[in-house]
Amino acid sequence: MRNEVRMKSSIRKGQSWAVVIVWVGLWGIMSQALWGQEMEKRGGGGTLADLSLEALLSLQIVSASQTPDAYFDTPAPVAVVTGDDIRRSGATTLADALALAPGMTVSRIDLSRWAVSVRGFHTQFAKNLLVLIDGRSVYTPLFSGTTWELQDVLLEDVDRIEVIRGPGGLVWGANAVNGVINVITKSSRDTQGGQVVAGGGTTERVFGSVRYGGELNETTTYRVYGKGFLRDGFVDSEGNSTLEEWHSYRTGFRLDGEPSLWDKWSLHGGFYYSYSEIAGRATVGPRLADEVTLSTADNYGAHVIGNWSHVINEGSRLELKGYYDWVDRDVSPTYKEQRHTVDAEVKHVFELGLRNQVAWGGGYRFMQENNQSGQFIGFDPENRDMHLVNLFVEDTLSLLDERLLISGGSKFEHNDFTGWEVQPSLRLTGKVAEEHRVWGSVARAVRIPSRLEREGNFLVTVDRRGEFPVAWYVFGDRDLDAEELIAYEAGYRGLVTPNLMVDVSVFYHDYDKLASAEPGERRATNPEGTAFLQPFNGANLLKGESYGVESSVQWSATDWLRLQAIHSFLRFNLKNKPGGQDFLVLSDQDKSPRHQFGLRTSMDLGRDVELDLWGRYVDPITRLDVSSYFTLDARVAWRYRPNVEFAVVGQNLLESRHKEYSARFLNTLEPEIERGVYGKVTWLF
Amino acid sequence: MLGHVKKVLAGIVLVGVGATHLALGWGGEVRPDEAEVRAALIYNVLRFADWPPEQLAEGDEIRVGFWGSSEVAADFVDLARQPLRGHAVRVVHVGEEADLQGLHAVYFHGGDRAEIQAFLNAVAGSPVLTLTEIRGGLRMGSMVNFFRVDGRYRIEISLSDVKASGLTLKSSLLRLARVYERGKLVREIE
Numbered sequence: 007m008r009n010e011v012r013m014k015s016s017i018r019k020g021q022s023w024a025v026v027i028v029w030v031g032l033w034g035i036m037s038q039a040l041w042g043q044e045m046e047k048r049g050g051g052g053t054l055a056d057l058s059l060e061a062l063l064s065l066q067i068v069s070a071s072q073t074p075d076a077y078f079d080t081p082a083p084v085a086v087v088t089g090d091d092i093r094r095s096g097a098t099t100l101a102d103a104l105a106l107a108p109g110m111t112v113s114r115i116d117l118s119r120w121a122v123s124v125r126g127f128h129t130q131f132a133k134n135l136l137v138l139i140d141g142r143s144v145y146t147p148l149f150s151g152t153t154w155e156l157q158d159v160l161l162e163d164v165d166r167i168e169v170i171r172g173p174g175g176l177v178w179g180a181n182a183v184n185g186v187i188n189v190i191t192k193s194s195r196d197t198q199g200g201q202v203v204a205g206g207g208t209t210e211r212v213f214g215s216v217r218y219g220g221e222l223n224e225t226t227t228y229r230v231y232g233k234g235f236l237r238d239g240f241v242d243s244e245g246n247s248t249l250e251e252w253h254s255y256r257t258g259f260r261l262d263g264e265p266s267l268w269d270k271w272s273l274h275g276g277f278y279y280s281y282s283e284i285a286g287r288a289t290v291g292p293r294l295a296d297e298v299t300l301s302t303a304d305n306y307g308a309h310v311i312g313n314w315s316h317v318i319n320e321g322s323r324l325e326l327k328g329y330y331d332w333v334d335r336d337v338s339p340t341y342k343e344q345r346h347t348v349d350a351e352v353k354h355v356f357e358l359g360l361r362n363q364v365a366w367g368g369g370y371r372f373m374q375e376n377n378q379s380g381q382f383i384g385f386d387p388e389n390r391d392m393h394l395v396n397l398f399v400e401d402t403l404s405l406l407d408e409r410l411l412i413s414g415g416s417k418f419e420h421n422d423f424t425g426w427e428v429q430p431s432l433r434l435t436g437k438v439a440e441e442h443r444v445w446g447s448v449a450r451a452v453r454i455p456s457r458l459e460r461e462g463n464f465l466v467t468v469d470r471r472g473e474f475p476v477a478w479y480v481f482g483d484r485d486l487d488a489e490e491l492i493a494y495e496a497g498y499r500g501l502v503t504p505n506l507m508v509d510v511s512v513f514y515h516d517y518d519k520l521a522s523a524e525p526g527e528r529r530a531t532n533p534e535g536t537a538f539l540q541p542f543n544g545a546n547l548l549k550g551e552s553y554g555v556e557s558s559v560q561w562s563a564t565d566w567l568r569l570q571a572i573h574s575f576l577r578f579n580l581k582n583k584p585g586g587q588d589f590l591v592l593s594d595q596d597k598s599p600r601h602q603f604g605l606r607t608s609m610d611l612g613r614d615v616e617l618d619l620w621g622r623y624v625d626p627i628t629r630l631d632v633s634s635y636f637t638l639d640a641r642v643a644w645r646y647r648p649n650v651e652f653a654v655v656g657q658n659l660l661e662s663r664h665k666e667y668s669a670r671f672l673n674t675l676e677p678e679i680e681r682g683v684y685g686k687v688t689w690l691f
Numbered sequence: 692m693l694g695h696v697k698k699v700l701a702g703i704v705l706v707g708v709g710a711t712h713l714a715l716g717w718g719g720e721v722r723p724d725e726a727e728v729r730a731a732l733i734y735n736v737l738r739f740a741d742w743p744p745e746q747l748a749e750g751d752e753i754r755v756g757f758w759g760s761s762e763v764a765a766d767f768v769d770l771a772r773q774p775l776r777g778h779a780v781r782v783v784h785v786g787e788e789a790d791l792q793g794l795h796a797v798y799f800h801g802g803d804r805a806e807i808q809a810f811l812n813a814v815a816g817s818p819v820l821t822l823t824e825i826r827g828g829l830r831m832g833s834m835v836n837f838f839r840v841d842g843r844y845r846i847e848i849s850l851s852d853v854k855a856s857g858l859t860l861k862s863s864l865l866r867l868a869r870v871y872e873r874g875k876l877v878r879e880i881e
Contacts (some may be wrong), residue, residue: 059735059867062728063844268879319876360804360827406824407804440762442802 007541073672080410080538081433081445082174083109083497083556086233089192094618096641096655098210098684100189101154103161105622106606107169108572109185109556111598113624113632113667116677117209117239118155118252118303124185125172125515125690126552126578128598128627130669133185134453136174138398140191140274142311142329145181147373147392148343150456155282156305156333157189158256160215160231162201162688165192171492171556172513173451175429176417179369179396183451183491184515194219194229195261196679199546199690207684209657211236226263232256239285240677241663245456248677249300254280266318275310285677304336322356325367341380358401365415366399368600369472372416375457382465385457385610407438423460424488427452442500449495452488459521459544460486463657466590469540476538477531480523480590483544490518510557520548520580522588552578566610574602596629614645630668649690659680730838732844733798733822736835737775739864739868742795743857746818753778758785758810763800788813796820799833800817807831818857829871834858847871 077084085107097103101120105112111128113121121131131151137144144157161634167189174182198219204211212235219229232255239250258276265271301361311329312329318324351369358364371394377385400415416430431449438444458464459482466478497511531537554576561569580595582588603623610616617640626634638660643653657662663678737753747753753775764782771780783790785797790812795816799807800823811821811832821833828836829849834856836847846868853860870878 059732059739059864062732062735063846063867317879357827360830404826 011639019607025583028420030592045667053662057552077168078499079437079443080248080397081411081413081435081447083171083495083509083513085109085169085171085509085558087169089162089164089166092161092164092167094605094616094641096618096622096639096653096657097160098213099154100157100159100161100167100446103167104165104169104187105604106620107167108558108604109171109574110169111574111602111624113627114679115667115669116248116284117237117250118284119595119668119669122152122154123598124169125513125554126576126598127184129594132184134181134454135187136178136182136185137189138178139189141188141313141327142309142313142331143347143349146333146456147454148345148375148377150453150459152183153335155252155303156280156307158233158254158279158333159189159191159276160217160256160258162203162215162231163191163217163229165190165196172421172447172495172515173429173431173449173491175449175451176398176400176415179394179417179419179429180421180427180452180454180488181451183489191260191274193262194227195262197229198227202689202691203686207655207682207685209238209240209682210684211238211678213356213684222261225265226261228259228261230257230259239283240680242285242677245663248285250283250285250677252280252282254278254282269314270316271312271314273312275308277308278306280305296455301340302338306332306334310334316355323354325353325355327351327353337380339381341383341385342378344376346374361404363402363404364400365402366397368395368397372396383458383462384464384529385462386500387461390457390461391423394422411435411437412484420456420553423454423486424452427454427488429683439500442498444496444498446496447494449493451491451493453491454488455486455521455544456679458482460484466542474536474538476528476540478542478590480542481544485520486521486544487546489520489546490523492516505562506558509559510555511557513553515550517548517550517551517580518663519546520550521546521591522548522582522586523590524587525589542590545585545586545588548580548588548591549583550578550580552576562605568608570604570606572602572604576600597627599625599627601625616641616643618642624666627667632665634670635664635666637664652687653688655686692703705756726762727766728734728844729763729824730770732837732846733796734770734775736822736846736864737820739795739861740796741859741861742818745803747778747795749777750779751778753795754781754783754793756783756785756790756794758799758807759801763798775782785810786818788829791819795820798822800824804831815852816856820853820856820858830874835868845869849874850877 036660040272070491077086085108087103091106092103094104095106101112101122104110104122109124111123113128115121115130118258119130121128121130121132124135127134131149133150135152137152137157139157139159145152147578149517167187170186174183174186177184197217201217204214206594215231216231217229217231219227221227234253234255236253237251239248241247254626256276256278258274260272262272272315282303284303285300309329309331313327315325333343333345335343347370347656349371351367353365353367355363355365373392375390377388379385379388396417396419397413398417400413402411402413404411412434414432416428419427419429421427429446429451433445433447435443435445461482463479463481464474466480469476469478491511493515495511495513496511500511522545524542524545524547525541528538528540531539554574558570558572563569576598577600578595578598580592582592602625604621606618606620608618620639622637626632637658639655639657640659641653641655645651658679661679661681665676665678668676737755753769757767763836764784768782771782774780783794785791791797791810797814797819799810804825807823807825808831814821815832817843820835820875822835823833825831829847832852834849834852838847848860848865848868849871851872865878869876
């Protein structure tokens with residue numbers, strides 16, 4: 007096995023250098039050939055003064071990064087993945103699109119599951135990363151994490167994905183410990199008319215969507231959409247198909263209105279069904295027999311979100327938001343989950359004198375869970391109601407003629423498990439020059455234990471290394487406390503030239519009271535003594551630290567060539583506190599790649615052809631027997647008519663297959679991600 | 692270990708190639724930058740302004756002052772090569788209060804707030820169109836203030852200050868702006 011890994015690794019090494027050479031060559035040829043054309047073009051054309059005032063006001067001012075400039079002053083490591091970035095990357099899922107952002111670690115586990123994390127704790131349920139879609143939390147308090155296979159939108163409707171690395175407790179509350187992901191869809195005002203997308207390929211067997219947007223009256227616009235896909239499973243390490251399948255259907259609507267000069271509202275909703283299969287080895291009965299099976303997940307979900315904002319006067323506004331979310335999952339034979347969530351939030355922003363901007367507000371969330379314990383996961387009690395209340399206040403003070411912005415505040419949040427939690431933060435931004443910012447911050451964030459950690463139990467794995475099989479079970483602890491983080495961050499963001507944006511951040515995270523799994527006494531589970539149970543009990547006996555650097559360089563070389571390079575480095579150490587003997591959770595420290603590189607080039611070859619290349623390098627995850635890998639995705643699109651586009655996308659082109667992660671939870675198989683190709687037609691009407 | 696180092700180096704090479712090309716194409720900018728857009732906005736707003744005849748007679752040049760932003764001024768010089776409603780345009784760099792003499796419009800951007808306040812006080816009530824891009828600009832006495840929402844420029848206008856100075860702004864400009872009279876919002880952006 008080790009030899010195999012080494013051999014594959016050396017093949018990859020050879021391929022890696024080949025890619026570098028090809029890439030360098032490609033850039034060299036393309037740049038030099040097209041540079042001449044560019045110089046010619048610069049000679050002619052009209053000026054901005056020829057534009058009407060209306061046109062000027064509708065012009066979005068973007069820096070080299072394509073990042074709306076509001077983020078430029080943000081005293082936090084923020085990355086924005088725009089809808090256009092997603093379109094040109096060829097990504098077909100939200101999880102894959104997140105790999106475009108610096109500092110994100112995205113590993114595909116199998117057909118329908120991903121490990122998505124920021125700054126460590128890189129597991130399928132990355133417990134420290136909060137995810138919101140249009141303000142609706144999709145982080146499940148059942149496991150502390152996000153089930154990525156259920157999170158989907160019409161990718162063409164995504165306005166942007168904001169990735170905020172580091173703690174976001176002040177704004178987003180508990181569980182925004184290592185980062186926050188905000189998926190924000192476009193207003194229906196920006197998606198008027200019709201759109202039909204259809205395509206298919208190897209892994210992306212067949213997919214399609216229809217969307218239509220129109221005006222209800224002078225002040226209200228709408229859109230409706232439907233989408234569906236069928237995806238095919240990957241192969242195991244022997245090259246045999248895992249026989250997995252995943253299909254999903256989704257429909258939704260959005261209404262946006264501006265009834266008066268001061269009011270804006272939106273109402274959107276959606277419904278989905280998703281069926282996926284996971285190949286695994288089921289361990290059944292007290293004898294812990296080993297059988298290969300396909301477990302299935304039948305998922306239904308629906309949600310409605312309402313937003314209203316009102317301008318009270320200059321510098322003062324009121325925002326109201328509410329949503330209802332329903333999820334019904336039957337993960338056979340593991341467990342069943344049904345959850346209803348109702349959430350309401352209010353926020354008031356006003357200016358206090360010329361120097362202070364104050365934001366304050368609060369929110370309430372009610373969650374009702376009806377679960378059914380299954381073969382591998384149990385809950386006691388199975389049903390539960392939970393309440394979450396929060397209040398927050400934040401002041402942003404501008405000093406030295408707005409060259410120094412200091413913002414400080416805190417969130418005060420009450421949950422049913424650990425009571426009141428305080429999450430303060432202090433951040434400052436210094437405007438060292440017109441287009442150069444330095445920032446720093448200190449913040450505290452907490453993670454509330456999940457239902458499973460407090461009131462559940464689950465099978466981790468069946469250890470078959472000894473004479474008799476041993477089932478490793480983790481039992482929740484009703485006294486488990488919240489995990490704590492104090493984070494120190496600093497960074498620089500600047501336009502080195504009008505076309506070159508550099509963003510670098512460094513961080514140090516100090517974790518305490520991390521949930522651990524303390525080994526208990528092993529006991530036989532049958533009278534013959536041929537099968538055993540190894541219990542692990544929940545406690546808060548781990549602490550840890552992590553530090554690292556995240557950087558991105560975005561260069562708009564010309565109006566037809568754009569490049570983005572990203573890099574992240576992470577060191578992550580966990581250790582037992584006095585009395586702790588954990589080794590299960592402790593292993594999380596070795597499940598994140600240390601270095602990651604990404605390089606994207608987007609080229610407009612003439613008016614009608616786009617060529618995009620996206621390469622990624624990821625360090626090995628030795629703990630999971632995952633070798634380092636290079637991947638390359640390529641997209642070629644041809645605009646046949648102004649409203650018709652054909653695109654061909656190749657994914658993971660460098661190898662026939664590679665492993666990105668290994669989720670040994672519940673003994674599932676470990677598929678390898680295959681090379682894939684798909685074609686796509688987009689028709690606008 | 693050596694293999695690992697090589698892979699990291701490979702990544703660095705990929706980034707390095709970007710840097711090399713960057714050096715080759717340092718001046719390859721075509722898309723409008725912020726200064727260009729600001730300059731074009733100022734030019735456009737001036738198209739919609741009318742000065743009293745004794746202030747701007749036929750054949751007079753329109754004198755536009757810039758304080759604090761040489762980049763915008765430089766871009767404005769390029770735009771102002773073409774006459775503005777039949778008047779030649781002259782760009783004046785404003786360094787001290789005396790430079791305000793004889794100006795038809797002046798643009799303040801960045802720099803010291805107190806200093807801008809002093810300049811605004813110096814021209815208050817006279818027929819000089821004051822333009823700013825500063826938070827709370829209208830409350831400081833500016834007539835036209837630019838601000839940004841979601842990366843797009845917006846205009847806010849203090850109509851009472853414009854009227855008090857004897858200037859007029861065409862309704863087609865007011866239609867595109869958030870308009871205040873004596874600090875009260877009277878018209879939102881359409």
